[in-house]
Amino acid sequence: MPPFNRQTLERLMQYYHCINEQFVPESRFTVSSARFARCLSLDGTQVRKDLAAIGVKGRRRVGFDVNTVLEAIQRTLGLTQTRQAVVIGAGRLGGAIASYKGFKICGLDIVALFDVNPGKIGLSIAGHVVQPLEQLESIIKDRGIEMGILTVPAGAAQPLADRLVNAGIKAIWNFSAVALTVSEEIIVRHEHLSIGLAQLSYHLKRLENHR
Amino acid sequence: MPPFNRQTLERLMQYYHCINEQFVPESRFTVSSARFARCLSLDGTQVRKDLAAIGVKGRRRVGFDVNTVLEAIQRTLGLTQTRQAVVIGAGRLGGAIASYKGFKICGLDIVALFDVNPGKIGLSIAGHVVQPLEQLESIIKDRGIEMGILTVPAGAAQPLADRLVNAGIKAIWNFSAVALTVSEEIIVRHEHLSIGLAQLSYHLKRLENHR
DNA sequence: TAGATTGTTAATCGATTAACAATC
DNA sequence: TAGATTGTTAATCGATTAACAATC
Numbered sequence: 393m394p395p396f397n398r399q400t401l402e403r404l405m406q407y408y409h410c411i412n413e414q415f416v417p418e419s420r421f422t423v424s425s426a427r428f429a430r431c432l433s434l435d436g437t438q439v440r441k442d443l444a445a446i447g448v449k450g451r452r453r454v455g456f457d458v459n460t461v462l463e464a465i466q467r468t469l470g471l472t473q474t475r476q477a478v479v480i481g482a483g484r485l486g487g488a489i490a491s492y493k494g495f496k497i498c499g500l501d502i503v504a505l506f507d508v509n510p511g512k513i514g515l516s517i518a519g520h521v522v523q524p525l526e527q528l529e530s531i532i533k534d535r536g537i538e539m540g541i542l543t544v545p546a547g548a549a550q551p552l553a554d555r556l557v558n559a560g561i562k563a564i565w566n567f568s569a570v571a572l573t574v575s576e577e578i579i580v581r582h583e584h585l586s587i588g589l590a591q592l593s594y595h596l597k598r599l600e601n602h603r
Numbered sequence: 604m605p606p607f608n609r610q611t612l613e614r615l616m617q618y619y620h621c622i623n624e625q626f627v628p629e630s631r632f633t634v635s636s637a638r639f640a641r642c643l644s645l646d647g648t649q650v651r652k653d654l655a656a657i658g659v660k661g662r663r664r665v666g667f668d669v670n671t672v673l674e675a676i677q678r679t680l681g682l683t684q685t686r687q688a689v690v691i692g693a694g695r696l697g698g699a700i701a702s703y704k705g706f707k708i709c710g711l712d713i714v715a716l717f718d719v720n721p722g723k724i725g726l727s728i729a730g731h732v733v734q735p736l737e738q739l740e741s742i743i744k745d746r747g748i749e750m751g752i753l754t755v756p757a758g759a760a761q762p763l764a765d766r767l768v769n770a771g772i773k774a775i776w777n778f779s780a781v782a783l784t785v786s787e788e789i790i791v792r793h794e795h796l797s798i799g800l801a802q803l804s805y806h807l808k809r810l811e812n813h814r
Numbered sequence: 815t816a817g818a819t820t821g822t823t824a825a826t827c828g829a830t831t832a833a834c835a836a837t838c
Numbered sequence: 839t840a841g842a843t844t845g846t847t848a849a850t851c852g853a854t855t856a857a858c859a860a861t862c
Contacts, residue, residue, distance in 0.1 A: 409795070413782070440821065451820080469804050484702060500804075571624070579803055587613055589711060594607065594680050646832090648830080651846090665843075
């Protein structure tokens with residue numbers, strides 16, 4: 393199987409959500425490429441190519457078996473095995489992420505929440521007792537945790553990223569508002585909240601100008 | 604000026620952040636396309652094309668004037684005029700968004716927070732008193748608010764989107780875990796939290812397989 | 815059979831990169 | 839002047855779409 397690029401991965405995840413949110417509730421067993429396409433507003437050929445790429449074969453005149461597609465996506469994206477993650481920063485965003493139900497079907501298991509603020513330590517957020525940062529390394533090592541989710545203020549992010557890497561973490565999901573510099577082999581994804589705003593703001597401006 | 608596609612808009616926003624986070628603190632007055640390129644890990648030619656597209660001229664042997672670039676991006680993306688927004692859903696995510704400082708330099712002004720839960724109404728979150736949903740329409744109309752930010756459970760999102768549209772909102776920033784169907788002329792951006800997870804999960808899986 | 819849908823190749827389109835002249 | 843950097847055209851690459859045969 394070829395390595396997939398970012399866009400393909402995102403499309404695969406969208407098919408996955410499409411199935412879980414629409415097709416499963418509708419108790420559909422088969423779905424045509426055209427129907428998938430409409431969901432993500434793209435071309436049916438694209439869908440057939442994507443599904444072919446992850447090894448799913450359709451049935452002519454019928455479509456694709458929903459379950460087969462579901463399993464193939466899970467296998468390809470690695471959603472079958474559970475991945476343990478810690479959240480650093482028990483603020484509002486950290487709490488929102490720790491309590492987000494949708495991660496379950498993606499195999500993400502948040503096992504601990506950390507914060508520097510002594511006032512927060514011991515509090516229970518989304519079923520997790522907030523831990524002091526001092527225990528970060530020991531918990532990561534003891535439980536073999538592979539992902540760290542950063543939801544701390546910009547100034548605190550880089551040193552904490554370093555600590556995560558030193559403790560043996562393999563991937564960082566960064567919600568802090570700074571770019572991180574970490575060694576090559578660490579997987580990093582920077583979730584930049586205000587990037588999405590660019591699009592909305594731009595289109596609102598165009599709306600105004602066209603009148 | 605041509606209409607810009609999603610990718611270009613995202614790059615423009617990244618240049619903008621690059622300037623604000625790196626170049627302004629470093630008190631740089633000029634920046635070469637190569638330096639911009641390194642920031643976003645792309646090619647210098649791309650940067651020069653983007654900047655040319657928004658009407659910025661550089662100086663040979665010197666680079667681009669930081670302030671000129673900043674202003675051109677603000678003008679292009681419409682970040683100069685302030686845009687008023689309401690947040691629907693005063694949960695953890697809603698609170699995180701309402702209290703996010705980074706929106707200020709993007710011209711986003713969150714003016715009200717709403718919730719259905721009577722227990723939350725009257726609470727102060729990030730300087731905003733949580734309003735009852737009944738007042739949604741009147742506040743939007745009275746203050747001429749153009750953006751709605753949805754951070755409610757999946758089941759509640761569609762009816763609330765309809766109410767926002769009826770009240771005259773022009774853009775919806777959707778953090779709920781469902782696709783919305785709204786009329787053509789409404790600008791919608793669906794921020795799908797777990798899409799990013801696909802990438803992390805996929806690369807973690809590959810890491811395992813390669814050993 | 816007729817019709818619908820896949821699977822796949824070819825054509826198109828756009829985005830990225832390379833090359834290099836212009837010039838400060 | 840020599841060197842660095844822009845500005846722009848051309849070349850490449852990849853992704854998207856069109857076309858259509860295969861076939862259930």
